[in-house]
Amino acid sequence: MKALTWQKKGRITCESVPDPVIRDGRDVIIKVRACAICGSDLHLMDGMMPSMQCGDILGHETMGEVIEVGRDITTLSIGDRIVVPFTISCGACRQCMWGNWSCCERTNPNGRQQAETFGYPLAGLYGYSHITGGFAGGQAEYLRVPYADAGPIVVPDVLGDEQVLFLSDIFPTGYQAAENCDITPEAEKTIAVWGCGPVGQMAIRSCFLLGAKRVIAIDEVPERLAMARVGGAETIDFRHQNIQQTLVDMTDGRGPDAVIEAVGMEAHGADTMMQKVGSALLSATTLERPFALNQAILGCRPGGILSMPGVYAGALGPVMMGVLMNKGLTLRTGQTNVQKYLAPLLERIRNGDIDPSFVISHRSTNLEDGPDLYEKFRDKRDHCTKVVFRPHG
Known part of the structure; x- marks a missing residue:
């Protein structure tokens, strides 16, 4: 064969x-x-x-x-x-x-x-x-x-x-990622999704199936952002917008109630000085790149949920664990x-x-x-x- x-x-x-x-x-x-x-x-x-x-x-x-x-x-x-x-x-x-x-x-x-x-x-x-x-x-x-x-x-x-x-794979993966955000129609939650690839697209639609009030999708690829908008999401193009500031502005300073990191080990991009330093360091190593993960940790409101369907395999570059801990975030992940x-x-x-x-x-x-x-x-x-x-x- x-x-x-x-x-x-x-x-x-x-x-x-x-x-x-x-x-x-x-x-x-x-x-x-x-x-x-x-x-x-x-x-x-x-x-x-x-x-x-x-x-x-x-x-x-x-x-x-x-x-x-x-x-x-x-x-x-x-x-x-x-x-x-x-x-x-x-x-x-x-x-x-x-x-x-x-x-x-x-x-x-x-x-x-x-x-x-x-x-x-x-x-x-x-x-x-x-x-x-x-x-x-x-x-x-x-x-x-x-x-x-x-x-x-x-x-x-x-x-x-x-x-x-x-x-x-991708439909259950996106659905589990959304389910991990504890979405109910009564909660009227705002969810931010990093990555508008196939899993991200399924996560966006799954959030709405479960009753999310708003979904904000983050990517840089025009056709992926367009597909997210067709699915009902508002979008952030990180080529032209600062993710953190835009999230703050879009949510009147409150931040998304939960975030989904659907990018994984080969993420690109950096907003903050810490991320830019990490980007420079990781470019010369074989470590997996947690840029989207760090942006999601930063972007989630205090006390919120970080759902991580993005795939990682081994050693990871610097992760904002102090930010995750001090903000009291709940991390949910897994195959x-x-x-x-x-x-x-x-x-x-x-x-x-x-x-x-x-x-x-x-x-x-x-x-x-x-x-x-x-x-x-x-x-x-x-x-x-x-x-x-x-x-x-």
């Missing part, structure tokens, strides 16, 4: 690789109907995630048709169309039972290695390095889905592939517990509350286009906001 593979920092290629096979009774094999490039895949491309190996198959936003089932699978049948969560969870350990699906204790075969960095093993992830299990990803013609009875959801025929594809949200968010889509496919700008039926589309997405060329492949046309 064809698949998109990581070769080295900055190099993604389309290669012919062996088809996946059933390895365990709880496996299924799917024919990939749609898959996408995620913003966190760009961290892999940029060499920011440790333990990638030449030839690793990328991708963790995938849906497809079941073509083979393991002997122990009773919940899925050949021909079912399913969405695959990017977190691989067993469904039976204490973390899964608590609803912390992304912290599953059993699915990462390299959990001992991961525990050396994180203290404990966490859930395996598709196509996201060997420290998260070394699982083949879904930017391919076929995918092996382990623990398939504890994650994937069957989707109804009335919904198209692109409508449901983002249940695999997304996708399985928790699949059924309710599928119902949201089915009811017409949201169609997540709005974020797609580029489509291809040929994985050979993958390397070029990775570069377009990374470099924000050709108004590229989200890439979807249909490997079988």
Whole structure:
């Protein structure tokens, strides 16, 4: 089969690789109907995630048709169309039972290695390095889905592939980020969102679904800011506006009640002298860049909530911990517990509350286009906001 593979920092290629096979009774094999490039895949491309190996198959936003089932699978049948969560969870350990699906204790075969960095093993992830299990990803013609009875959801025929594809990651990720802000219609909260990429866009719309009064979206890319405005957000273009002062002015000095940092480890930009100094220092290091995180800490009102879906992997540059502590902020973060949200968010889509496919700008039926589309997405060329492949046309 064809698949998109990581070769080295900055190099993604389309290669012919062996088809996946059933390895365990709880496996299924799917024919990939749609898959996408995620913003966190760009961290892999940029060499920011440790333990990638030449030839690793990328991708963790995938849906497809079941073509083979393991002997122990009773919940899925050949021909079912399913969405695959990017977190691989067993469904039976204490973390899964608590609803912390992304912290599953059993699915990462390299959990001992991961525990050396994180203290404990966490859930395996598709196509996201060997420290998260070394699982083949879904930017391919076929995918092996382990623990398939504890994650994937069957989707109804009335919904198209692109409508449901983002249940695999970015829609639940944006929704969890919004939910972490304790939004209710009665609270009439103002939420500020750093980053108007795909996760930021889903977070903006999720804030409104939950009843936020206002959402202020922060970015520098014109098409992303325009998309945020279509979703109902007010916007700040940090190329031309000082983020902190503009937030103060827009909220009559009160500040946003909660902030969402949807940028992560490769943020750009600096407002304050502290951030400018940090920017100068980090430009000469391999540390992850917390510029958006620091801006969010500064921008949130005292006593507010900082929700952080943005991905970080390791050592981080200087973070305003003193500001966070002295302002009494509550920090909420973590990989997304996708399985928790699949059924309710599928119902949201089915009811017409949201169609997540709005974020797609580029489509291809040929994985050979993958390397070029990775570069377009990374470099924000050709108004590229989200890439979807249909490997079988």
